[in-house]
Amino acid sequence: MRPGIWISTLFAAEEIPSAIVTFVALLMFLQIGASITISTALAALLFLPCILKSFLRTWVRRVGHFREVLLLIEGLLCITLFTLAGAFTQGIWYVFGALMLTSFLVAWHELAARMYYERMLFSRQQRYYTNLKITSAQLAVILTYGVLIILVGNLEVFFRQIRHSWAMGCYMTAGAFMFFTVLHILILRNPQIGNQMRKYSMGASVMAEVHVIERIRKQPHWWVYVLCVFLMLVPQSLMFFARVHYLFDKVANGGLGCTIQEIGFAQGTVGVIAFTLGLTIGRSLMRWIPSEKLFWPLTLVLGLSPAVYLFMTIETPTDLAALCVATFHAQLLFGLGLCICRVPIAMISGERYRNCANLLSVPLVATCMLLPMMASGWLVSWLGYHQFFLINTLAAPVCWILIKCLHKTTSTPS
Numbered sequence: 001m002r003p004g005i006w007i008s009t010l011f012a013a014e015e016i017p018s019a020i021v022t023f024v025a026l027l028m029f030l031q032i033g034a035s036i037t038i039s040t041a042l043a044a045l046l047f048l049p050c051i052l053k054s055f056l057r058t059w060v061r062r063v064g065h066f067r068e069v070l071l072l073i074e075g076l077l078c079i080t081l082f083t084l085a086g087a088f089t090q091g092i093w094y095v096f097g098a099l100m101l102t103s104f105l106v107a108w109h110e111l112a113a114r115m116y117y118e119r120m121l122f123s124r125q126q127r128y129y130t131n132l133k134i135t136s137a138q139l140a141v142i143l144t145y146g147v148l149i150i151l152v153g154n155l156e157v158f159f160r161q162i163r164h165s166w167a168m169g170c171y172m173t174a175g176a177f178m179f180f181t182v183l184h185i186l187i188l189r190n191p192q193i194g195n196q197m198r199k200y201s202m203g204a205s206v207m208a209e210v211h212v213i214e215r216i217r218k219q220p221h222w223w224v225y226v227l228c229v230f231l232m233l234v235p236q237s238l239m240f241f242a243r244v245h246y247l248f249d250k251v252a253n254g255g256l257g258c259t260i261q262e263i264g265f266a267q268g269t270v271g272v273i274a275f276t277l278g279l280t281i282g283r284s285l286m287r288w289i290p291s292e293k294l295f296w297p298l299t300l301v302l303g304l305s306p307a308v309y310l311f312m313t314i315e316t317p318t319d320l321a322a323l324c325v326a327t328f329h330a331q332l333l334f335g336l337g338l339c340i341c342r343v344p345i346a347m348i349s350g351e352r353y354r355n356c357a358n359l360l361s362v363p364l365v366a367t368c369m370l371l372p373m374m375a376s377g378w379l380v381s382w383l384g385y386h387q388f389f390l391i392n393t394l395a396a397p398v399c400w401i402l403i404k405c406l407h408k409t410t411s412t413p414s
Contacts, residue, residue: 003121006187007129008136010113013180014106015140016173017077021046021103023145023268026244027260031162032092036249040241040377042096046103047373050366053107060108066116067190073109074181080105081174088163088170119191138276142269148173149264224406225344230368231399232341235303236334237372238379238392243267243309243330245377246385247323254313254385262320266327274328278335291343299403302337303396305330310389341365
């Protein structure tokens with residue numbers, strides 16, 4: 001079997017449940033009756049497995065049997081997706097429980113998939129398939145975030161029952177994921193190395209990560225770089241869920257009153273494409289231009305997205321096309337600026353532990369975004385959308401000033 005086939009299906013399958021817990025869950029909570037504050041808090045808590053997954057990294061690597069582990073996790077994910085579909089008839093806390101279990105399995109699957117990928121291909125082959133891996137993953141996000149929401153919206157029109165429509169959508173998603181699982185049973189083969197069962201406890205894995213953290217803490221100014229990442233992400237963290245609330249909420253409450261079909265197309269399709277395009281441009285720029293020259297331009301770009309939503313509260317989009325244009329610009333800025341967060345993360349890892357940068361990126365970014373994301377729902381309820389996005393926009397230059405002050409305490413962050 002050609003590597004391109006299993007690489008595309010493996011990483012596409014990973015993003016199906018991942019997109020549900022990252023993006024779709026908020027709309028699920030809102031549509032089954034959760035308040036803005038509660039829905040935001042619950043959706044943010046689903047990021048916890050993403051933060052904690054690094055503590056299982058050594059255990060997953062030492063256990064081996066990556067093909068069997070992948071198939072086991074995918075089988076469990078099929079069960080949890082079917083369970084999620086059934087949970088809509090039980091209540092919001094059952095839905096949250098099923099989503100949290102799904103999130104933990106997604107984090108485990110991501111670790112196992114990447115270790116399987118590293119053992120099936122040489123380093124030069126991995127570089128060759130990087131673009132295919134990213135493209136497959138983003139297409140899966142578009143299909144899950146965009147198409148699933150549009151499908152559920154159409155089912156709501158047909159059945160006139162919100163919970164039943166979400167259950168049907170989840171059953172269909174579980175069926176699609178089951179197809180990938182069966183396909184992987186047929187096409188995935190065992191890696192030539194690193195596939196023997198080894199005795200290694202989960203506790204030992206946690207302690208191994210604790211030792212890594214202790215080594216990182218010995219790096220000079222490590223806390224400055226962590227705080228720098230937090231400040232760089234504050235504007236985006238506050239906006240992450242608030243933008244969906246703004247699109248979904250009633251016009252009487254200051255929102256746009258969009259249908260979930262419109263949200264699925266604007267955010268789940270156009271928005272994801274724009275974000276991917278921004279990431280691609282940002283990575284290309286960082287390969288060709290020294291990071292010390294890009295740090296401030298891309299840091300400024302990263303904080304500009306909330307201004308797009310502030311403008312939308314002043315000049316309300318009159319149709320779906322205008323909404324898509326605004327969403328495209330906001331997400332393009334987000335993806336373009338997000339790349340620069342790797343600079344302080346690389347400084348945290350230090351020269352001796354430079355390979356830790358990739359391992360730190362996602363957990364550290366999720367950690368820095370968690371509390372602002374949780375607080376955003378309460379702030380929106382208290383301030384209203386215009387005032388919230390105004391403060392969100394003004395927070396960016398405040399964070400830039402603080403980053404500049406932190407920057408003076410260290411050498412250049414590149």
